[in-house]
Amino acid sequence: MSRLHESDTLVIGGGVVGMALAYGLARAGERVQLLDEGDDAYRAARGNFGLVWVQGKGLGRPAYARWTLGAAAAWPAFAAELAERTGVDVELSQIGGLTMCLGEEELAARADQLRRLREELGVAYPFEVLDPGRLRQLIPQTGPAVAGAVMCPLDGHTSPLRLLRALVQAYEDLGGRLTAGARVEALEFRERGFEVHAGEKVYSAAKLVLAAGLGNRELAPRVGLSAPVQPNRGQILVTERLQPFLKHPTLYVRQTGEGVVQIGDSKEDVGLDDSTTLAQLSRIADRAAKCFPLLAAVNIVRTWGALRVMSPDGFPIYQASASCPGAFVVTCHSGITLAPQHAGALVDWIRGGDEPVEIRGFKAERFDVQTH
Numbered sequence: 001m002s003r004l005h006e007s008d009t010l011v012i013g014g015g016v017v018g019m020a021l022a023y024g025l026a027r028a029g030e031r032v033q034l035l036d037e038g039d040d041a042y043r044a045a046r047g048n049f050g051l052v053w054v055q056g057k058g059l060g061r062p063a064y065a066r067w068t069l070g071a072a073a074a075w076p077a078f079a080a081e082l083a084e085r086t087g088v089d090v091e092l093s094q095i096g097g098l099t100m101c102l103g104e105e106e107l108a109a110r111a112d113q114l115r116r117l118r119e120e121l122g123v124a125y126p127f128e129v130l131d132p133g134r135l136r137q138l139i140p141q142t143g144p145a146v147a148g149a150v151m152c153p154l155d156g157h158t159s160p161l162r163l164l165r166a167l168v169q170a171y172e173d174l175g176g177r178l179t180a181g182a183r184v185e186a187l188e189f190r191e192r193g194f195e196v197h198a199g200e201k202v203y204s205a206a207k208l209v210l211a212a213g214l215g216n217r218e219l220a221p222r223v224g225l226s227a228p229v230q231p232n233r234g235q236i237l238v239t240e241r242l243q244p245f246l247k248h249p250t251l252y253v254r255q256t257g258e259g260v261v262q263i264g265d266s267k268e269d270v271g272l273d274d275s276t277t278l279a280q281l282s283r284i285a286d287r288a289a290k291c292f293p294l295l296a297a298v299n300i301v302r303t304w305g306a307l308r309v310m311s312p313d314g315f316p317i318y319q320a321s322a323s324c325p326g327a328f329v330v331t332c333h334s335g336i337t338l339a340p341q342h343a344g345a346l347v348d349w350i351r352g353g354d355e356p357v358e359i360r361g362f363k364a365e366r367f368d369v370q371t372h
Contacts, residue, residue: 006031009206011035013210013213014034014035016048016167018036019164021346023167025176026175028348028351031175033179034176034179050256051336052157052337054155055150056110063360067359076094094155100251101147102145103147128153129150132146143293145290146291179203189223194223194326207327213309214272224324225364226329230312231270231307231308232268233267233269233306233308234268234307235277235305236303237262237264237284239260239263239301241258243259252265265284274304276303314333
């Protein structure tokens with residue numbers, strides 16, 4: 001085997017989460033090596049819907065709501081920074097997002113959820129309930145089946161692929177090293193740091209960050225950590241290009257900068273199966289057409305399935321290893337929304353700063369259940 005020169009930090013996982021962390025570390029002046037398994041991995045990043053979303057996140061977990069609010073507030077500067085460094089426009093639009101509701105009960109339940117979340121937070125948490133008339137003023141193409149919508153002005157969307165491209169380019173421009181097709185075969189903690197065997201090479205670093213999505217489940221225990229994550233499938237339909245009609249992203253339908261409409265509305269526990277099914281795609285298409293009847297007559301040009309990375313309670317896992325100092329695990333299913341936090345506050349913590357108050361409750365120990 002050949003040995004590469006040491007890095008300050010080794011990041012495992014080249015999706016949006018891993019790339020945001022690697023970029024932030026390189027921006028801070030560290031020598032960073034990133035290992036990416038390759039296109040045969042189950043990539044959440046390539047199936048992402050692209051929402052920068054605050055609305056509804058953190059009910060029962062105010063700390064997560066605050067973490068998300070901080071990310072949303074940081075997104076404009078983060079997008080501008082990437083554009084300045086790389087020339088890549090990540091197509092961020094944060095003019096407010098909508099949850100469309102097909103019935104009065106659904107609308108009332110959504111509004112009640114956000115009211116409870118605002119009460120839990122005890123801080124400003126803006127949202128507005130739009131009746132059908134107000135909603136159709138905003139989006140005239142709204143269908144008669146829609147009872148109304150809840151709008152949060154902090155919500156928006158971006159292009160996941162452009163974001164990933166910008167992160168990779170900015171990272172490499174800062175001197176970061178990226179090795180693709182590097183599946184981790186062995187991981188060892190030694191007195192002076194970590195050694196990772198991947199292919200015919202050995203990589204060494206003083207710190208190790210596991211950001212491998214579903215792969216964290218296997219990797220984390222090797223350095224005294226736990227990541228009990230499971231896959232959750234989402235299916236997406238993509239239409240032909242249309243004239244712009246949907247300026248505001250909705251929770252399940254958004255129009256991209258290229259004019260295509262992405263439609264996604266499924267959460268399926270099916271294991272490591274990222275295929276698509278006619279039953280789910282039909283259901284997704286039917287709801288989208290009820291929200292926006294013009295979609296009933298357009299052509300679907302692509303469909304795909306992708307696997308979310310879900311912890312048992314749906315919230316992230318952020319943890320430093322006690323038995324292998326310098327090792328960290330980072331797992332979440334909101335990599336797009338939280339990218340500025342991962343590149344910023346989380347990197348500061350990994351580099352030795354104070355742990356952000358908002359993430360202190362997101363250790364894996366919360367899933368331990370004592371049995372008798």
